[in-house]
Amino acid sequence: MENKHIAGEKNLILIGFMGVGKTTIGEETARKLGRPFIDIDKEIEVAFGMPITQIFKEHGEKAFRSKEKELIKYYIEENGKILSMGGGAFLREDIRQLCLNTSTVIFLDTSWEVWEKRMHTLIDTRPILQKLSVPEIKDLFYERKEIYSSHHLRVDTDKLTPPQTADYIIEVLKLQ
Numbered sequence: 001m002e003n004k005h006i007a008g009e010k011n012l013i014l015i016g017f018m019g020v021g022k023t024t025i026g027e028e029t030a031r032k033l034g035r036p037f038i039d040i041d042k043e044i045e046v047a048f049g050m051p052i053t054q055i056f057k058e059h060g061e062k063a064f065r066s067k068e069k070e071l072i073k074y075y076i077e078e079n080g081k082i083l084s085m086g087g088g089a090f091l092r093e094d095i096r097q098l099c100l101n102t103s104t105v106i107f108l109d110t111s112w113e114v115w116e117k118r119m120h121t122l123i124d125t126r127p128i129l130q131k132l133s134v135p136e137i138k139d140l141f142y143e144r145k146e147i148y149s150s151h152h153l154r155v156d157t158d159k160l161t162p163p164q165t166a167d168y169i170i171e172v173l174k175l176q
């Protein structure tokens, strides 16, 4: 009952480190609930007309972050959606407060050990990872984990597939 009150028709926002499954699980949760799904990264790519790696190369991270903020503010305005955003967006205090005050924020928590095995599949499409060594990535992983500790619901994804994670979110928040 209490969870239903927390979630209501508020937007659900998935947060967590790069590659923990925010996009995949967000899409799956939206499909199961019949709610609209917005992936902020996808919208940024549409706005620039190019993939994220190219945006970073041609326009720089600053331009990327500015568009990211603009689009989050735009899409958060209306309730009822499932939103996934890039792992870096939540680092900004203003975005973090906006998300926490308006929406149900779900932290997808993957252990370093599980994430490290997936890392090689992520590098090509995550410019932030490309310039770091593995020990530096590990430091960033734990640094960011502290930021993601501000959330409404934490899901341990280590032993769950994306559809199982979506089912878990729906069940715990009593959504349907």
Ligand SMILES: Nc1ncnc2c1ncn2[C@@H]1O[C@H](COP(=O)(O)OP(=O)(O)O)[C@@H](O)[C@H]1O
Pocket (backbone or CB within 6 Å): 016, 017, 018, 019, 020, 021, 022, 023, 024, 025, 084, 118, 121, 157, 160, 161, 162, 165
């Ligand atoms: N729970 C999971 N188990 C196994 N693979 C996963 C899981 N969640 C995501 N993945 C895989 O990890 C990759 C990154 O997922 P993605 O949804 O893009 O993450 P994010 O949006 O958090 O960066 C994809 O190839 C996806 O299939």
Ligand SMILES: O=C(O)C1=C[C@@H](OP(=O)(O)O)[C@@H](O)[C@H](O)C1
Pocket (backbone or CB within 6 Å): 016, 017, 018, 019, 022, 023, 041, 052, 085, 086, 087, 088, 089, 125, 126, 127, 128
């Ligand atoms: O954490 C970050 O700074 C970023 C995460 C990426 O999204 P995912 O978290 O979906 O990989 C994407 O927004 C961009 O490459 C920057």
Ligand SMILES: [Mg+2]
Pocket (backbone or CB within 6 Å): 022, 023, 024, 041, 084, 085, 086
């Ligand atoms: Mg994503």
